[in-house]
Amino acid sequence: xxxxxKTTTRVTEKRGGxxxxxxxxxxxxxxxxxxLIASHQTFGNVLAGxxxxxxxxxxxxxxxxxxxMTFVIISGxxxxxxxAVFAFAEILVAKLMIEAGVPVAAAIIITxxxxxxxxxxxxxxxxxxxxxxIIITMGTLLTLRGVNLAITDGRSISGFSNDFLFLGTGxxxxxxxxxxxxxxxxxxxxxxxxxxxxFRQVYVIGGGERPARLSGINVNRxxxxxxxxxxxxxxxxxxxxxxxxxxxxxGHGNLAELKAIAAVAVGGANINGGSGTIGGTVLGTVxxxxxxxxxxxxxxxxxxxxxxxxxxxxxxVLLSRFIQRQNEHAxxxxxxxxxxxxxxxxxxxxx
Amino acid sequence: MLNVRAVTKSxxxxxxxxxxxxxxxxxxxxxxxxxxxxxxxxxVNIIAGIMRRDSGSMELKGxxxxxxxxxxxxRAGISMVHQELSLVPNLSVAENIFLRHESKTALGxxxxxxxxxxxxxxxxxxxxxxxxxxxxxxxxxxxQQLVEVAKAISFDAKLLIMDEPTSxxxxxxxxxxxxxxxxxxxxxxxxxxxxxxxxxxxxxxDRLTVLRDGHHIATNDIAQITADDVIRxxxxxxxxxxxxxxAAQMGGTVFECSGVSRFGYVRDLSFSVRRGEIVGFxxxxxxxxxxxxxxxxxxxxxxxxxxKLEEKAVVWSDPGEAMDLGVVYVSEDRKGSGLFxxxxxxxNVAASTLKRYRNRFGLISRxxxxxxxxxxxxMMDIRPPNIDARAIELSGGNQQKVLLAKALDCRPKMLIVDxxxxxxxxxxxxxxxxxxxxxxxSGVGVIIVSSEMPEVIGMSDRILVFRxxxxxxxxxxxxxxxxxxxxxxYAAYK
Numbered sequence: 001x002x003x004x005x006k007t008t009t010r011v012t013e014k015r016g017g018x019x020x021x022x023x024x025x026x027x028x029x030x031x032x033x034x035x036l037i038a039s040h041q042t043f044g045n046v047l048a049g050x051x052x053x054x055x056x057x058x059x060x061x062x063x064x065x066x067x068x069m070t071f072v073i074i075s076g077x078x079x080x081x082x083x084a085v086f087a088f089a090e091i092l093v094a095k096l097m098i099e100a101g102v103p104v105a106a107a108i109i110i111t112x113x114x115x116x117x118x119x120x121x122x123x124x125x126x127x128x129x130x131x132x133x134i135i136i137t138m139g140t141l142l143t144l145r146g147v148n149l150a151i152t153d154g155r156s157i158s159g160f161s162n163d164f165l166f167l168g169t170g171x172x173x174x175x176x177x178x179x180x181x182x183x184x185x186x187x188x189x190x191x192x193x194x195x196x197x198x199f200r201q202v203y204v205i206g207g208g209e210r211p212a213r214l215s216g217i218n219v220n221r222x223x224x225x226x227x228x229x230x231x232x233x234x235x236x237x238x239x240x241x242x243x244x245x246x247x248x249x250x251g252h253g254n255l256a257e258l259k260a261i262a263a264v265a266v267g268g269a270n271i272n273g274g275s276g277t278i279g280g281t282v283l284g285t286v287x288x289x290x291x292x293x294x295x296x297x298x299x300x301x302x303x304x305x306x307x308x309x310x311x312x313x314x315x316x317v318l319l320s321r322f323i324q325r326q327n328e329h330a331x332x333x334x335x336x337x338x339x340x341x342x343x344x345x346x347x348x349x350x351x
Numbered sequence: 352m353l354n355v356r357a358v359t360k361s362x363x364x365x366x367x368x369x370x371x372x373x374x375x376x377x378x379x380x381x382x383x384x385x386x387x388x389x390x391x392x393x394x395v396n397i398i399a400g401i402m403r404r405d406s407g408s409m410e411l412k413g414x415x416x417x418x419x420x421x422x423x424x425x426r427a428g429i430s431m432v433h434q435e436l437s438l439v440p441n442l443s444v445a446e447n448i449f450l451r452h453e454s455k456t457a458l459g460x461x462x463x464x465x466x467x468x469x470x471x472x473x474x475x476x477x478x479x480x481x482x483x484x485x486x487x488x489x490x491x492x493x494x495q496q497l498v499e500v501a502k503a504i505s506f507d508a509k510l511l512i513m514d515e516p517t518s519x520x521x522x523x524x525x526x527x528x529x530x531x532x533x534x535x536x537x538x539x540x541x542x543x544x545x546x547x548x549x550x551x552x553x554x555x556x557d558r559l560t561v562l563r564d565g566h567h568i569a570t571n572d573i574a575q576i577t578a579d580d581v582i583r584x585x586x587x588x589x590x591x592x593x594x595x596x597x598a599a600q601m602g603g604t605v606f607e608c609s610g611v612s613r614f615g616y617v618r619d620l621s622f623s624v625r626r627g628e629i630v631g632f633x634x635x636x637x638x639x640x641x642x643x644x645x646x647x648x649x650x651x652x653x654x655x656x657x658x659k660l661e662e663k664a665v666v667w668s669d670p671g672e673a674m675d676l677g678v679v680y681v682s683e684d685r686k687g688s689g690l691f692x693x694x695x696x697x698x699n700v701a702a703s704t705l706k707r708y709r710n711r712f713g714l715i716s717r718x719x720x721x722x723x724x725x726x727x728x729x730m731m732d733i734r735p736p737n738i739d740a741r742a743i744e745l746s747g748g749n750q751q752k753v754l755l756a757k758a759l760d761c762r763p764k765m766l767i768v769d770x771x772x773x774x775x776x777x778x779x780x781x782x783x784x785x786x787x788x789x790x791x792x793s794g795v796g797v798i799i800v801s802s803e804m805p806e807v808i809g810m811s812d813r814i815l816v817f818r819x820x821x822x823x824x825x826x827x828x829x830x831x832x833x834x835x836x837x838x839x840x841y842a843a844y845k
Contacts, residue, residue, distance in 0.1 A: 195461050196459055197460070200446065200453075200461065207441055208439070216451045217451060331615075334492060336614055336615045339820050343821065345522055
């Protein structure tokens with residue numbers, strides 16, 4: 001392609017206003033910081049090392065699930081089955097090691113593989129049946145929860161080796177292993193989602209499947225991959241949780257899928273797909289963790305914790321809806337302006 | 352450079368292309384024109400690899416080609432600029448342009464800088480100045496259209512297909528786009544250009560091909576034909592006596608609508624309909640007819656508008672209230688917003704009027720409902736004549752009959768039917784037309800909105816031509832003297 005020599009350019013478009021996503025991130029970051037500092041001033045010790053560890057460990061498993069959920073939500077889907085996969089991973093890894101005597105590393109690999117298969121099945125059913133992901137993954141959630149109950153008879157499994165327990169309680173550079181995992185996973189996935197051509201397709205699919213297909217994207221394959229990724233992350237969180245609690249139990253992580261979704265939504269992703277970032281999800285996770293911690297350290301009725309979570313989620317959703325409305329209005333104004341222009345030009349001609 | 356021979360295509364047994372030819376030369380702008388449903392979009396979708404042809408052949412620079420996938424066509428040098436934009440608003444201009452052929456590093460990571468630089472080069476070549484780093488969603492529609500063009504030529508396109516690229520552009524934006532298109536032609540690209548706006552086609556194209564009802568009618572040098580020739584070739588059909596006679600007599604005004612506006616779609620629409628009169632709303636797709644009707648019954652918001660029914664001022668706040676007053680609208684989308692597809696014929700017919708079938712305990716009387724449904728099955732000749740058949744099991748024509756029966760059961764004083772016979776076979780069409788005329792003869796006012804010009808002309812006593820959200824012309828058709836050429840001359844931008 002040879003650029004032609006042009007002395008003048010006919011059309012100029014200036015960089016548009018402020019990027020709304022950044023406003024949201026900065027706002028969320030400042031609010032989180034305010035809550036953190038305010039609770040430290042009021043109750044003391046919030047910023048102490050021990051409390052920060054408690055704060056982080058409280059949300060880390062939901063945070064890991066939220067990372068996978070980010071991909072799913074950007075693609076315009078949702079995965080309700082993550083918490084059931086989480087508990088399933090706990091139970092499977094425990095059974096493999098304690099009842100079948102499988103070595104730690106092999107048990108982990110088998111468990112992650114099994115979770116990956118569950119995620120791939122989610123994706124396959126979603127693309128094959130063309131049913132909304134909320135229904136398919138709810139089916140998986142209920143089925144798997146039943147399986148978890150049945151294979152454990154409702155009892156917990158414990159008695160792990162020290163090697164395995166390291167995955168929950170061990171420290172690297174003074175940080176708990178799950179937190180290190182979360183940070184590394186967020187960095188790797190964040191870079192992939194932001195810069196890798198395969199994962200950029202997720203945004204295109206979320207923006208609209210028709211344009212995605214017209215652009216030559218294999219929508220089905222991408223969807224299956226991201227549901228698999230989401231389930232593998234939930235499985236990894238489950239394995240670490242088993243090590244953290246020293247036991248596997250079917251009730252662990254109950255309703256964690258809602259917290260994971262909330263973290264993604266608070267982090268600025270559009271629940272209808274097309275936008276969102278790993279950075280936003282990390283911010284959303286940290287926000288929920290900080291607010292939770294503020295409640296725990298305060299003497300306020302801890303039952304109000306969910307109220308704040310809920311209200312924050314509603315505000316985040318209302319904000320994105322507001323931005324959407326503004327865009328729609330702008331489009332209508334453009335239409336009207338065009339109609340006006342056409343009408344005037346027709347009148348001029350007929351005169 | 353592109354040679355398409357005898358291409359055919361059917362959808363569900365309905366043949367839309369009957370052996371169409373198209374020959375595009377190197378470095379020419381080739382206009383493709385035809386009425387709605389003439390097969391233009393199907394033809395170009397086949398050329399661009401979005402649909403597969405049933406039979407026929409296609410050669411690109413002498414090589415036979417058969418694309419299974421849009422990406423294959425793009426790699427072969429055929430790119431399409433879609434009518435509805437295919438861009439992703441949340442991604443940057445550069446990323447949209449290079450979707451699926453990104454500049455990548457060895458590990459598959461996007462090389463943003465190289466993509467932005469190449470995008471800037473393409474824009475330079477097009478003579479436009481768009482920052483490749485901004486989000487597409489922040490650009491105006493006109494700018495987005497130019498990005499779409501940049502995306503198409505970024506595959507090193509030899510042939511660019513543009514499907515109504517100007518339908519959502521202002522005059523200024525259109526002029527800018529045309530300047531870009533002419534530049535591309537000067538650089539040796541061939542361009543296939545689809546538009547309804549004749550003046551545009553004459554302004555920009557070198558040759559022009561007319562399609563009608565899936566047939567190739569003619570290909571001419573633009574210098575050798577006139578706009579009137581083109582209109583005649585586009586419509587060129589005889590109406591015959593397919594339609595019922597016009598109104599024998601009309602009464603006073605039954606419905607009066609004044610000052611209806613919907614921001615961005617309809618401006619200050621006023622008209623009236625007399626008892627026994629059928630008023631046709633003609634116009635091109637996108638001229639705002641359906642939007643106007645939906646605003647009238649308040650299925651969509653409107654900013655202003657007042658109504659008189661039988662000389663009395665009336666107001667309503669939703670379609671249900673309008674229906675109760677006697678103003679009934681039949682949707683153009685029978686599957687989406689017309690019928691309950693899983694309900695049987697009886698329940699569909701009575702869907703808007705269930706209250707009337709209550710027995711003395713306030714419960715729905717199945718027998719009264721069944722009896723009524725059977726009278727409609729007879730009257731509309733619904734086949735199979737089974738009131739328990741589910742709507743989804745019926746053919747398009749019979750579904751349309753059920754839809755009309757549902758509206759009739761509301762006992763309308765003013766009936767508005769939108770595309771009453773779209774995708775319906777000839778027999779059902781004639782029956783629906785006859786019933787609509789019967790209804791008018793019984794003293795009801797009827798509005799027919801249709802993109803099918805013979806239908807509007809054949810059915811209507813008066814024709815209102817819609818253009819750009821307002822009435823461009825009012826044509827008296829009681830003697831049936833209106834021609835398609837007359838309607839087209841007001842509907843199109845000449």
